Amino acid sequence: MSGSWLPCTSVRRRVTVAVMAAAFVVAPVAAPSAASGLSPAYAEDSTQCTFPSKPIKGTPWAIQRIQLDRLWEVSEGEGMKVAVIDTGVDTTNKQLKGAVDTRNGRNFLKPKKDKYGQTPPVGNKNGTGDAVGHGTKVAGIIAARPDKAHTGFVGIAPKATILPIRQNDESGNGNAQTLADAINYAVSRNVNVINISQDTDKPLGKNSALGVAVQRALDKGIVVVASAGNDGLGGNVKKTYPAAYPGVLAVAASDRNNERAPFSQSGDFVDVAAPGVSVVSTVPKGGHCIDNGTSFSAPYVAGVAALLRAKHPDWSAQNIVARIEQTAERAIPGRDIHVGWGVVDPVRALTDDSPPIEQPKASGGVQKAAVPDVPPLPPGETFQERNERLATYAIVGGAVLVAVIAGAALVYRDWQIRVRGQRPR
Structure with missing residues (x-):
């Protein structure tokens, strides 16, 4: 990402297929802006998407892996407010109507003149404009309302409320300062969870504006969830921010087989992984699209954090984080640099009634699936x-x-x- 800030949406993967001397390439929708410093955590798109789009009727694999009835018997996230600091959240998608706090949202992007001397609009003041669709997808994964007549897609915490905070766009015009301002604003609005699906590999110390803002949120007991980034191809291991700050729940991307997605950033800062391949979510003006990236893994975990917050209002943010890490499904007893403590298991996290802990511990052996009576998912690719x-x-x-x-x-x-x-x- 070379120091630029971009939403961690899809890994906008460039897929080149050689068939009888012909190559087909899917290019990324948005390119990072090296000058800006902030880059959305986009993975490379594997599908073309227009707004509005057709609804996807089936149940996405990331939802199939959860027993929603059992999950929502415990909590649906009612009363929880999740700040989505991103490219804005479009409220015309009917699955997001009633899910977004339009009164208190905020837009931190400043109008800039383009090469023609024109000043294009930067969206609504309340953060509900989203020309990119990235923030709308993130919000849907967290709190999209059920629409059983048209789709099997639904948010992890369907009774939580989204606070839309726009501070980035398709050109990566967000920077460390606008992100810090957005976090500070979210803290002032008393949110329970903050989701940040963007990153930079530029080292930003704890005394930087961003580091101070993140620490302020943590000191207020807010669970801060951030995408790990999509620069993991070729075995790259490096820290990205804000995910690498101590106390932030850094989320990598996993595939259908509970393995690290090839693009997902690795490093010792990675805490957990969540579905980030072929992820379905809401898009502006209606319907759904499929995307890839740690951008969409982070809100999956932010939704689980909202559910836990609702169930345990007296727990600290660290208790919430530790529960998510401890109940993750692991291939090894402890932690690794690819998926951290494992792939998040929402049902196990919510139904585990053991006392709160401050830090996860290595288990005595390989952990089994959280719900053994659920048929295993068929092998995917x-x-x-x-x-x-x-x-x-x-x-x-x-x-x-x-x-x-x-x-x-x-x-x-x-x-x-x-x-x-x-x-x-």
């Missing part, structure tokens, strides 16, 4: 894996076809020689 598989099929199939044609030509030639006693003309 990421878009990259699927495209690589299809490319292989196409190349192998093409080679077989060429071999068949060449063989048939030889057979035909030999037949003519044998029947006519001469070579074909």
